[in-house]
Every structure is written in structure tokens, then in C-alpha cells.
Amino acid sequence: MRSCRDITALVSQGLDKQLSLGERLAIGVHVMMCPRCRNFQSQTQFIRKAAHRYTEQLQNSLDKKS
Ligand SMILES: [Zn+2]
Structure with missing residues (x-):
């Protein structure tokens, strides 16, 4: 059983890289x-999705200009 520190670290790492099956x-x-970790994970995923959407919108508006 991993500690909460391990899990939150893994969740954060998962934003930058693909986690292994064992890690997931x-x-x-x-x-x-x-x-607590469930909360952390859902917040992190929410932020990731929001950031992703923002990047896409930015990309779209840049594409239109060119
Ligand atoms: Zn935990």
C-alpha cells in the first residue's frame, strides 16, 4: 500500500507523462x-482538462489569424 504522498506525486507526474499500468x-x-487523494485526483484532472481546453482555444485563434 502506497502512502498519500506517493499517490499525489504519481497523480502529478501523470500530467506530464504516461504512467505505467502498475502506477495507474x-x-x-x-x-x-x-x-483525500480522490479529491486531489479529481481536482488535478479538472485543471488538466481546463488547461487543455484553453490551449486548444488558443491554438484555434492563432490558426484563424494566419
Ligand atoms: Zn491517500
Whole structure:
């Protein structure tokens, strides 16, 4: 069983790189039992999605100009 510190670190790393199956599994098992990390994960994913959407919009507006 990994600690909350490990899990939050893995979740953050997952934003920058593809996690291994074992790492994703460790996160999945942990967040099932740990509300705090589940919260952290959903917030992180929300921010990621929002940032992704923002980047796409920026890209689109740049494409239109050129
Ligand atoms: Zn935890």
C-alpha cells in the first residue's frame, strides 16, 4: 500500500507523462479507499482538462489569424 504522498506525486507526474499500468493501478486502488487523494485526483484532472481546453482555444485563434 502506497502512502498519500506517493499517490499525489504519481497523480502529478501523470500530467506530464504516461504512467505505467502498475502506477495507474496503485492510484486507482488508493483513491478507492482514500477520499483525500480522490479529491486531489479529481481536482488535478479538472485543471488538466481546463488547461487543455484553453490551449486548444488558443491554438484555434492563432490558426484563424494566419
Ligand atoms: Zn491517500
